[in-house]
Amino acid sequence: MRVGTVRVGQTRMAAEERDGRWYALDVPPGTPLEAVLAGGLAGGLGTVRTAGPLDAAVPVRPLRPGKIVAIGLNYLDHIREAGMDKPQRPLMFAKFPSSVIGPGEPIVIDTGLTGRVDWEVELAAVIGTPLRNVSGDEALAGVAGYTVANDVSARDLQFADGQWTRGKSLDTFCPLGPVIVTPDELGDPQALKLWTRVNGETVQDSSTAEMLFGVAELLAFCSRAFTLEPGDVVLTGTPWGCGEFMNPRRSLRPGDTVETGVEGIGVLVNPVTEGAR
Structure with missing residues (x-):
């Protein structure tokens, strides 16, 4: 469905x-x-x-999550391009629900605040039943469905702050959509192609098979620390191809169009504009 x-x-x-x-x-x-x-x-x-x-x-925006839990450095190809060590456990951070927008809505860049805005296609799991201290199988059974996410990131703020909340949570920095697909229709969440195109150029092209920690393990790990509630969204990491790690480095600019897609779900399209919201 x-x-x-x-x-x-x-x-x-x-x-x-x-x-x-x-x-x-x-x-x-x-x-x-x-x-x-x-x-x-x-x-x-x-x-x-x-x-x-x-x-x-x-x-439009499919839902307003109660909370957004995100995972960093969870794709082996992204870890290689970033030149970092594999995390020993999932690297967790949060994005504010106020950052969520839907298909067609603009990613708004306040150029007086940030100049290094990056794209990150992600498979997002939408929670359907409360999960607390569950196994991997129980965690997957509690997923209502999956959608496409773009973990838009202000890299200059992220790295300067020393933690990621502000750089990841600016208004409009979490596009979600266009639909939520139930697990029975989507199939194996670890065998999905995902990609990003900027102005029609493919910049990310990978598979969820590249995840270091799979969806079941991520949700079970989260549930050991706190309850995942219906309507919560868990972003499961991004693959290689982020602009920050290109040579030369690339960033989103007003006038760009970003398309993020996941196989079996669809394509999420967002224009990029300038301004403060």
């Missing part, structure tokens, strides 16, 4: 995407997708019926 949030006129609603068309989920009007997940329907979204097809539906 492929679900998300769409806007029809001024109204946002949870919906299912089938064959390029959107159908409203049969839930009370105005119910956000994260509330559908919290209601115990996640992992069994196929039991949620849909109403009629929606005309002129525009996909």
Whole structure:
């Protein structure tokens, strides 16, 4: 099942995407997708019926996560390009939920604050049931679905601060979407192609098979420390091809267009603009 949030006129609603068309989920009007997940329907979204097809539906941010847990240096090819040692355990950080935007929305760069903004395609796991101190198999069973994420990063702030929260959490720095795909439809999360294109040029091209720590291990690791709740999002790391590690170094600029994609989910497209939000 492929679900998300769409806007029809001024109204946002949870919906299912089938064959390029959107159908409203049969839930009370105005119910956000994260509330559908919290209601115990996640992992069994196929039991949620849909109403009629929606005309002129525009996909938007699929959900507003309660928290965003992200993992750094989790792809072997990215570790090699960065010239760093393999982490002995998952390297965890957080992004603020206020950084989330959806498909078509601009990544806004405040050029007075940062000049080294980077792209990072990631497979994102959306939690469907509470996970606390669970095994890997239990963790995967608690995933409602997967979506595409772009862990946009202000590298100058990230490295100057000595920790990553500010550089990773600027407004608009976490595009998600365009849909959330349930595990039964997506298949093995460790066998998916993922890529980034900037202005049509492929800059990242890899596979989730390159993960150092797989999705099940990451979620189980997180659950030992804190509860993952319905609607939380876990970003699972990015592969090689980040602009910061190119020679010469590359950064996003206003006027660019970024496309991040994951096999079986789709492509998330965001323009880059200048300004402060």
